[in-house]
Amino acid sequence: MVRLPEPAGRGWPSGTGKPGQSGPGDQEGEDLLLRVTAPAHGGHCVARPVDDPSGRVVFVRHTLPGETVRARVTQRTSRAWRAEVVEVLEPSPDRVSSVWPEAGPFGVGGGELAHVCLPAQRVWKQWVLADCLRRVGGPQVAQAVAALPGAAAPGGVAVEALPTQVYQGADSSREVSVQGTGTRTRITLEVGEEGQVGMHAFRSHRVLPLRSLPLAVARIQELGLLEEPRWRSRYRPGGRIRAVSPSRGEPIVLLDGQVLTAAARPADRPRVEEVVDATGLGLGELRYLLHPGCFWQVHVDAPTVLVDRVVRAALGGSPGGASPGDHTRTPLDPGPAHGQRVLELYSGSGLLTLPLAMLVGSSGQVRSLEGDAQAVRDARRNLRGCRWTQVAAGRVTPRTVSAAGSAFDGGGPDVVVLDPPRQGAGRQVVQAVARTGAGRVVLVACDPAALARDLAVFLRSGYRLEALSALDAFPHTHHLEAVAVLVRN
Incomplete structure (x- = not known):
């Protein structure tokens, strides 16, 4: 008991x-x-x-x-x-003993699997992914997944651990699971009406106070946002706190729109620097400057793993890419990428746009579309040296997808890459992507039900599923990140 x-x-x-x-x-x-x-x-x-x-x-x-x-x-x-x-x-x-009891029963949201050992969390997510693909996607999606090489029982795809969740023990052939805590580079806190600092209770607007942030990286935990007087003196009821720990440089805190340093002083430059290891793609380190309020993958490993996985699938003809643990070990043959036309939707600050542009080269074309104005400004700055890339600002709709797809010189896109928000791209956008005539589509999804719905539309629109992989980018929660590769029949 x-x-x-x-x-x-x-x-x-x-x-x-x-x-x-x-x-x-x-x-x-x-x-x-x-x-x-x-x-x-x-x-x-x-x-x-x-x-x-x-x-x-x-x-x-x-x-x-x-x-x-x-x-x-x-x-x-x-x-x-x-x-x-x-x-x-x-x-x-x-x-197991919960790594975050405050996210347990009647606690804050965001740690609902903290009582489950990590290997079992991945089995849990594998089961839910397979269930959504079968139940929400329908028989056509279920059959397409079951036909993939190496599809895991029951009719699904294994959820892979990211590098920080696995390390080599004394016996280098044996993988040893670690806790999966300390992986989030971005967290958001709320200030309640009574001045309590915490997060919302599950399915509620009530703010519950917190005493620890075990899922955050160490540098965010060390800021002392929950108890240090230098922070608490600045908090006001109803306020919102966002802490960002970039891969390079000191942490930044956004407090009700003001950008502060780790010492709680106004920041001179309201930008953070992110560096992504793209060695396996032959690109070395990729450098990004972005506003700390813009979207960025929250798991410390996710930017590097997703860049490698998605770009290989889009340009290298490798359906699944390398595994998360060895993304730098298998060099990408850059030959097929040169001169390709790529349409990227929901492109954010250019995480995927930059390596795609570098690999297609000046003989290729990359067009991206993003609805967040600040992210577009950041992406244009990050892509300043890639003149063959155009970053457009605007919502992703059937009309804007059609316009972007027809704006390429020499025909429509060869490849479409899309990373929609949690609700997915939706039927009309997927149909618009299919109408571009792209021979290859790489779909990134963070919700298995939305993934299943979008895959069903792609399969009905003349595509077949070539590969599907799933990544445990959100340990101790029910969320996962999936990458699907589709090719035109």
């Missing part, structure tokens, strides 16, 4: 509650004895009452398949009941 720690200063919600209300603590609910079955998308598990195995389905957080738990109902609707675990009666062998 495992008694979960009570959230500090809050106490367990209890009572009868009112049906239909949402958010932990917003509705006090009854306790249920549940037997847990499969994981579900969103960090939940499917569970049913112990005394009624065919009874009502309850989506429960902070548990594991195979466990028997006592859970407190937090939401009742006509479509679903939701609950949070308060006691584990029969624990799974994959359960």
Whole structure:
């Protein structure tokens, strides 16, 4: 039996509650004895009452398949009941002491798998990915994935650890898993109405205070954002704090729009420098300058791994790319890349645009489209030496995709690379991409359900799935990063 720690200063919600209300603590609910079955998308598990195995389905957080738990109902609707675990009666062998108890039951969001050992987290994500591809994508997507070389059972793709999650032990042939903490280079905190510094409770606007930030890299933890007087004196109720630890230079803190140094003084240059190792692509180190408020991959390894994986898939004819642990070991043959026409959508500050432009060379063309004006300014600065690249500002819509695809000299794009936000590109944008006639498409997705929907449209639009890989870029959460490679039939 495992008694979960009570959230500090809050106490367990209890009572009868009112049906239909949402958010932990917003509705006090009854306790249920549940037997847990499969994981579900969103960090939940499917569970049913112990005394009624065919009874009502309850989506429960902070548990594991195979466990028997006592859970407190937090939401009742006509479509679903939701609950949070308060006691584990029969624990799974994959359960560990949470690396972040404050993100446990009735705590902050963003660490819903912190009680699961890392290898089991990746199995969890593999199962959810396969389920979304089958259930949301439909039979055509499921069959396409199952037909891939090396597809993992059950009908899915293995989720790969990033380099900092694996190190070589004394026996160099043996991989040893590490905790997966200290990997996030960007975090966001909120200041509550009573001055508490923390994060939002799951599915709520309430700010819960925090005492630790174990998922953040050490340099962010060392800032003392939660307790140091130099910071707390600057906080105001309702404020937002964003901490950024770039790969080069000191951390930066954005406080209600003001850019501050690690010493809590106004920054002279509101820019951070990111350096990405592109040795495996023959490009050495890539240097980026960007505003600290702009989007950047949060896992310390993700920029390097994604650059290698996506660029190889787009230009090198390598469907899956090298594994995360050996991205610099297999040189890319640059020959096929020269002169290619590349359309990139949702291009951000140019993380992928820069290596794509460098490899196609002046005989090629790269056109990118991004909706965030600050990111566009950063990308144009980062691509200043690549005159054959055009970075356009604007929302990605069917009309703008069609316009960008028809603006190339000598025909439409050879390759389309797109990295849409969590909700995916959507049916109309995918259809517009297909109409460009591109022979190859590389789709980056951070949500398995959105990935499944977009893949289904691509397959109906004349493409076949050549490769699919998944990366554990968000340890201790249910999120993953996937890269799909499609070619025209």
